[in-house]
Amino acid sequence: MDWVARTAQLRQWTRSGVRAPHKPLLFLYALSRFQQAADDELRYSAVEEDLRRLLTEYGPGNRTTPAYPFHHLVSDGVWEVRTERGPGSPGTGVRELRATGAAGRLTPELRAALRRAPSLLGRMARVLLDLNFPPSLHAELCEAVGLELEEAGTGLLPAARRQRDRRMREVVLTAYAYQCAFCGYDGRIGSVPVGLEAAHVRWWAFDGPDDVENGLCLCSLHHKLFDKGVLGLGDGHGDGHGDGHGDGHRILVSQSFVGRSTAAREHVVALAGRPVIGPQPGVRPIAAAHRSWHTSEVFHGSPRPATTA
Incomplete structure (x- = not known):
């Protein structure tokens, strides 16, 4: 067996x-x-x-x-x-x-x-x-x-295994100018990015491709929260021409998330409704099918209303 x-x-x-x-x-x-x-x-x-x-x-x-x-x-x-x-x-x-x-x-x-x-x-x-x-x-x-x-x-x-594309991280981080698409974090040690990761929107385990249309550059915190369904991606009001604001995508924050500290409010709750940062002009935005998969299969509950500045 x-x-x-x-x-x-x-x-x-x-x-x-x-x-x-x-x-x-x-x-x-x-x-x-x-x-x-x-x-x-x-x-x-x-x-x-x-x-x-x-x-x-x-x-x-x-x-x-x-x-x-x-x-x-x-x-x-x-x-x-x-x-x-x-x-x-x-x-x-x-x-x-x-x-x-x-x-x-x-x-x-x-x-x-x-x-x-x-x-x-x-x-x-x-x-x-x-x-x-x-x-x-x-x-x-x-x-x-x-x-x-x-x-x-x-x-x-071998029959059950797809090979991951090792280049995805560099391609995605470059597309988002080495900053978190949710909060703008862009930390480095010398010339080496630290705490930045290439997140799959549609999980690799569920046939999500290793390409920029399925990728987000996120800091470690927001990557974990994105994969746990605390954060998600919603439609915005962009013009779809790579204006530096995620081609109209906006950040969803689950109403199920509870955080009473100042840090939780500033780093999570306050993101509700904010435009996604990037990708750079000329880079293909996140595919609608991948975003829809994440919303239906990962994001928890209903999104919070947008926060006021």
């Missing part, structure tokens, strides 16, 4: 770029619990809140019960569910899972494979991360599920 290949196929249940990380999140959580206590079952009623928190923080904006992946992951051959009545899941109903004492764990075959080859767990986890989440979230997601991974290659199969 090629468990890495089977892990890579979990993502095939998504359609047309719609984010549905429910199974990958449960699978990462289960791998973490196996790492901590190989033979423990995960009783649904005991892990429901953990799974709900993961779905809220790392899933799309639409609400989904943790019962959904708890039941449906069984069909992928890596997870089994038992109730007080015996083997088999009672379905996707929260009430049924609680009432029957439903508990799940990795299948016996997978647990045996993980014991024979301990490095397999890390390779499977990295496939789940690479195929479902941007790199900016990998470390904190591992921390959130309690997973410890050694620094290593991704373990992706």
